[in-house]
Amino acid sequence: MTNLNFKQLDKCFRGNDFPSIENDSLGIRFLKLRSMSRKDTMEEFAELHDIDLSELKSKEYFAHLFELEQISDDEINDFINSQYGTERAERIENQDYLIDQLNRLQHFDWGGSFGNSLEKNIVNNYVKKIQSYDLINEEIEGNLLSSLRGYTLNSWYNHWTSILIEDLFKDHETVLPTVGLVKKIDFFINDIPFDLKVTYFPEQLLADKLKERGYGNELTRLKQICRKLKIYIPDDLKSKALKLHLHNIVSEDQRKEAKDFISDLNEHKKAIISEAEENPTELKRWFYENQGEARFDASNRFFLVLTDENDMSNSWKLKRNIVYLREKINQHLDSLSMDMSSLETEFYWKGDQKTYNCKSDILFIKYSG
Known part of the structure; x- marks a missing residue:
């Protein structure tokens, strides 16, 4: 185990060097505190433990709390669980309504080739190609409106189902949530940080x-x-x-x-898919090596791969089948040993021609009912 200081750990985090963080004696403490590093959250934690922050700027809170030896890991865990419990209680009250609304989406159609940039595609495919005022108005009312509706509905569906699925993991006793939103980490399983990726078996x-x-x-x-x-x-x-x-x-x-x-x-x-489930190393590496360049990172990831075995084009519907997902996710987490050898993942990123090492787990959920 290493003994890095706050600045060194922060540099590792920003540089996608998660192995160095996890191999440090205070690395997991750093990540947990980072997950609760918003100003109001840090102030609430400090007040709870009689810590004076009055002489500090808000951007100094994180480092200050990290370096305070009087704060134990158990106190950090208890605070995180308490914060999540409050957030979760509010969502549970609304969960049945949300699932009902998500079940009203009958077709998962992105409505064209918008990808991740609405503005870019509108400019390239409409603004710069059409000269006629009447024609561009027709396109707005027809193809563009249809595409925009599809893109918005699918994004809405993915957003809310992701929250529901994250909660299924965070509700399990072996999982420690994060507080609010933090890039690269959704939760900790047995003190290992993971970024959850809900996906399907890649078409390519x-x-x-x-x-x-x-x-x-x-x-x-x-x-x-x-x-x-x-x-x-x-x-x-x-x-x-x-x-x-x-x-x-x-x-x-x-x-x-x-x-x-x-x-x-x-x-x-x-x-x-069964072959990949038996030997998931290739698929894990494929996911890392084929991620979008703009969103590249080498964080630890938990891949949830959904498959409707009757019709793979309907696999998206599994995202809202919360009862079935909860059963399968809990079974996996109950039996999880966190064997380090099975989690170690190495991949090559062509963007910077560099080999990265991280940890990843994968759960295949297949539906044939």
């Missing part, structure tokens, strides 16, 4: 694995079965949308050839 990796298994390209195979069954193939959709469109049509077709095709495709996909 699934496509690569299908090719490795000799299945070939999914869209090409869908087109082949459609031609065989004389199902119309539109030419106005991009590849991703066309694949989903044809998959839905073939899935609803009651002919034996269509049913056999979908059954065979699903079996290949389930086998790929």
